[in-house]
Amino acid sequence: MKKLILFSILTSSLIFAQDNDVEKIKQKGIEFYKNNEFSSAIEEFTKIDDYKQSSNIDFYLARSYYEIEMFEKALAVYERILINEPENKRVKLEIAQTYLMLKSYEIAKTSFKELLEDSSIPESVKININERLKQIEEKTKKHFISSSIIFGVGQDTNINNTTSIDSYQLNISNLGTLDIQSDDKVKSSFYETALLFNHLYNLDESFSFRNNLVFYRQDFTKDKSKQLDVISLSTTPVFTDNDVSYGLTFGIDNILYGDNHYLNNYSLTPKISYTIDQTKIYETGIKFLNKDFIQETDSGNKSLVYEYQNRLILQTQDIGIFDISLAFGRENPKDKSRYDVEKEYGTISLVNNYKISEQFSLNSLLSFNNVNYRDENPLFEEKRKDDIYSLMFGLGYLYSKDINLGLNYSYVNQNSNYVPNDYNKSVIKTTIIHDF
Numbered sequence: 001m002k003k004l005i006l007f008s009i010l011t012s013s014l015i016f017a018q019d020n021d022v023e024k025i026k027q028k029g030i031e032f033y034k035n036n037e038f039s040s041a042i043e044e045f046t047k048i049d050d051y052k053q054s055s056n057i058d059f060y061l062a063r064s065y066y067e068i069e070m071f072e073k074a075l076a077v078y079e080r081i082l083i084n085e086p087e088n089k090r091v092k093l094e095i096a097q098t099y100l101m102l103k104s105y106e107i108a109k110t111s112f113k114e115l116l117e118d119s120s121i122p123e124s125v126k127i128n129i130n131e132r133l134k135q136i137e138e139k140t141k142k143h144f145i146s147s148s149i150i151f152g153v154g155q156d157t158n159i160n161n162t163t164s165i166d167s168y169q170l171n172i173s174n175l176g177t178l179d180i181q182s183d184d185k186v187k188s189s190f191y192e193t194a195l196l197f198n199h200l201y202n203l204d205e206s207f208s209f210r211n212n213l214v215f216y217r218q219d220f221t222k223d224k225s226k227q228l229d230v231i232s233l234s235t236t237p238v239f240t241d242n243d244v245s246y247g248l249t250f251g252i253d254n255i256l257y258g259d260n261h262y263l264n265n266y267s268l269t270p271k272i273s274y275t276i277d278q279t280k281i282y283e284t285g286i287k288f289l290n291k292d293f294i295q296e297t298d299s300g301n302k303s304l305v306y307e308y309q310n311r312l313i314l315q316t317q318d319i320g321i322f323d324i325s326l327a328f329g330r331e332n333p334k335d336k337s338r339y340d341v342e343k344e345y346g347t348i349s350l351v352n353n354y355k356i357s358e359q360f361s362l363n364s365l366l367s368f369n370n371v372n373y374r375d376e377n378p379l380f381e382e383k384r385k386d387d388i389y390s391l392m393f394g395l396g397y398l399y400s401k402d403i404n405l406g407l408n409y410s411y412v413n414q415n416s417n418y419v420p421n422d423y424n425k426s427v428i429k430t431t432i433i434h435d436f
Helices: 002-034 038-045 058-067 071-084 089-101 105-116 123-140 296-301
Strands: 143-156 188-202 207-220 228-241 244-257 260-277 280-293 303-315 321-333 343-355 360-377 382-398 403-416 423-435
Touching: 002 038, 002 058, 038 058, 058 071, 058 089, 071 089, 089 105, 089 123, 105 123, 280 296
Parallel strands: none
Antiparallel strands: 143 188, 143 423, 188 207, 207 228, 228 244, 244 260, 260 280, 280 303, 303 321, 321 343, 343 360, 360 382, 382 403, 403 423
């Protein structure tokens, strides 16, 4: 009898000691969890190997796995909780969210909808569930279409000299250059219109097609012969692997100048984009451009352009978004006798977008372009060199969700050792952009 009593006392003491140790582990793990030390919390919680004893800390264990993005392990622990608590709505919600993070969108969608059908779920939780369902809808949506229409009016102090058909800061890529030079300096008002269509097709989570179509027109009141019309079409298949995207842009541009078919551009641009972190994106690529001048008088200007491009987008907390670009290129004429076409160039630009308030933003651009022609002009007996300095300041106003108003001033100064190509000009304009 005495032995039996002694055995009972020893057994009770051992059980009490074990329970005390489990409680200490549990409290230590919870403390790590509350301090966001999730790996340490997992290390503590997994010391409890008894299923019944671990049931009290399984939720903390699952949440810790979730926080360090070990979603499969989190899901396994949540499912274990449901074995004993099949009506635990919090755990069901966490399971649905975990499937969402695992990109198992159909399972997550079904799980969220089942919770919505439960009348006992609080209204605030239902609102959050509906937000998750919208998120799933966006992620599984195949087609995204957007469009914008732009109206602009302004004044150009020198319409007889222009270095680029997008010199008024309209965001149209792959359009090349339109070299129109004259000794006469003519000031004129102008108006411009543009239609932009964007289409994104997601084949799956890693492969997509991005298509863009642009119609642009510019008219000068002083000289109708300088009317400019552009149709630009591009398509880009993009493959995404985690933080790296690989794209290949095919572009075609049809350009009319003074109602005459002036130039066709055909471009091919392979690009690699790397997301360094949430605030920095680096992009590099090589652009191949075929400039096909249509008029017989301009046929000697036909050329091939090769350009190496680099771009860094940097988002700062206090001074806005910076877009830094650096490019080097060479233009080779198809007519080898054209000394005025073959050239090498380098361009560096800095763009900043600073949000003053919810409605106002300040935009600025600084760029420098150095152009060196390969052969001497027999009339001047020296090689042509151009240094082109550009700056732009703009104020944007978000009038409504779909309407943006803008006021821009830009200045271009081209310093050239060839007098006819040495000029400067200023442009001021207002724009209205309506997004659809």
